[in-house]
Amino acid sequence: MEVLNKGKPGFLSFGAEEARVRVTKLPAEETDRASIILAKEILGRLLDLMKVPASVSVRESLLSGATTGRVPIALDISGEDLGILIGRRGQTLSALQYLVYLMVSHQMKAQVYLSMDVEGYRERRQEALRNLALRMAERVKATGHSVTLEPMPARERRIIHMALQDYPDVTTHSIGEGEARKVTILAQK
Secondary structure (H helix, E strand, C coil): CEEEECCECCECCECCECCEEECCCCCHHHHHHHHHHHHHHHHHHHHHHCCCCEEEEEEECCCCCCCCCCCCEEEEEEECCCHHHHCHHHHHHHHHHHHHHHHHHHHHCCCCCEEEEECCHHHHHHHHHHHHHHHHHHHHHHHCCCEECCCCCHHHHHHHHHHHCCCCCEEEEEECCHHHCEEEEEECC
């Protein structure tokens, strides 16, 4: 920011002049780079405070931001015996990701898209959910009876819906409220 004219307060608004400044926006690459460095530092510090020996690396994500088209920050955590970071069905990992998101977004004063994974857990879980969806769709197709899956978070329900969106003779619906929301796979009529 460059101050062009400091301005004058004047007296009862007589003789007052507005200040003039020139503001230059940082290039997106510099902002992205700063966000990546900050996210990696924050996550590393949190892991240290939790006394979890692990290393954090940055990878380029294939996902794009929903509204901006920008690539989110993707952090990979690696080490030995990191199940404590994943938690039951990834709940601890999701909470940790949310904390890092809040801290980085607050410090950058902008919304920062980020995702975290521990030793490829999210990729393995996504593949397992796709396989589950296909198996259950085959069962529904063979028996004609609907199948309701266990409650799962929105991200996982979306994987089921996407896996079966083009699958012939079946359709999917989410039912329930909040934490008890489930996917039902129905025979298409």
